[in-house]
Amino acid sequence: MEAVAYVTDERRPETPAEADGTTGLLTALGKMLKLLRERAGLTQKEFGEKVGYGPDAISAMERGVRTIRPEVLEKADELLNAGGLLLQAVPELREAMSRVRTRHPEWYRSYAALEAEAVELHFYANQAMPGLLQTEDYAYAVFRQRRPFLSEETIEKRVADRLSRQQIFDGWPPPIVSYVIEEVLLDRPIGGLAIFKGQLENLLRVGGLRNVEIQVMPTRREKHPNLDSAFNLLTPKAHGQVAYTEAQGHPRLITDPEEVRKIADRYGFMRALALNPMESRNLIEGKLVEL
Numbered sequence: 001m002e003a004v005a006y007v008t009d010e011r012r013p014e015t016p017a018e019a020d021g022t023t024g025l026l027t028a029l030g031k032m033l034k035l036l037r038e039r040a041g042l043t044q045k046e047f048g049e050k051v052g053y054g055p056d057a058i059s060a061m062e063r064g065v066r067t068i069r070p071e072v073l074e075k076a077d078e079l080l081n082a083g084g085l086l087l088q089a090v091p092e093l094r095e096a097m098s099r100v101r102t103r104h105p106e107w108y109r110s111y112a113a114l115e116a117e118a119v120e121l122h123f124y125a126n127q128a129m130p131g132l133l134q135t136e137d138y139a140y141a142v143f144r145q146r147r148p149f150l151s152e153e154t155i156e157k158r159v160a161d162r163l164s165r166q167q168i169f170d171g172w173p174p175p176i177v178s179y180v181i182e183e184v185l186l187d188r189p190i191g192g193l194a195i196f197k198g199q200l201e202n203l204l205r206v207g208g209l210r211n212v213e214i215q216v217m218p219t220r221r222e223k224h225p226n227l228d229s230a231f232n233l234l235t236p237k238a239h240g241q242v243a244y245t246e247a248q249g250h251p252r253l254i255t256d257p258e259e260v261r262k263i264a265d266r267y268g269f270m271r272a273l274a275l276n277p278m279e280s281r282n283l284i285e286g287k288l289v290e291l
Helices: 024-039 044-051 057-062 071-080 088-098 106-116 136-144 152-170 193-207 258-272 279-288
Strands: 117-126 178-184 212-217 232-234 242-247 249-252
Touching: 024 057, 024 088, 024 212, 044 057, 044 071, 057 136, 057 152, 071 088, 106 117, 106 152, 106 232, 106 249, 106 279, 117 258, 136 152, 136 193, 178 258, 193 212, 212 258, 212 279, 232 258, 242 258, 242 279
Parallel strands: 117 178, 178 212
Antiparallel strands: 117 232, 232 242, 242 249
16 A cells, blocks of 8 residues: 655645646636626626536636636637637647646645546545535535635635546546445535535536446445445556545555455445436436425
């Protein structure tokens, strides 16, 4: 097993994006995109529907905390009548994206780098929605409930990091992704009902992607092979499967084949016990109706 050192000091060094000026580029492009969108009379939701992103993602792009994909700029240039203005930024954006590997804290980069190149990703969650499934509002609510309290600057950075990871769904070919989430997560309205409703809707949206399967573990199941912490399993391209766990702020990146095999075995058993993806979708839709 290999442990990733956990940094508790919030005064972290610059991320690669900040060090090479990419953050400034993203901020400038975001402001430009917002100005053109508002001039065209489109809401974030309306614009997002036209370019294939939700309003949370568009909001993050406009604030410079999520990388704007080159294809979004290409579509936006025509949709917003930019006259080639946004197209001029595409080459520079592609170059910046190739320079920056990750925006995550140092202690998380070993995992984040593997996740970014993974061909398979599997998640078990029992306390809160997994980061790749979280809406921006839900992520803010999660970090604002941390004890001891995090500063607003730290919260903003961590939400930005979390949203940037979600770009893994935008790549091609997409990775194979599966989730087993405890039913209690569908009943715990973190952030309040309005935010939680958006979170459940996002589960349905992501679960509708052809490379993603979401399964719910019913609370009333009498058997459960993992009455322990949440974990992730991922298979990087051209490498063996690894596991990642985090408990009480202490992360572990597990590479020992035998230890990984045991966790993968538990995950397989949980998938067999959980509701299948269609049953899970029906359950989530039912919870939405009850809100």
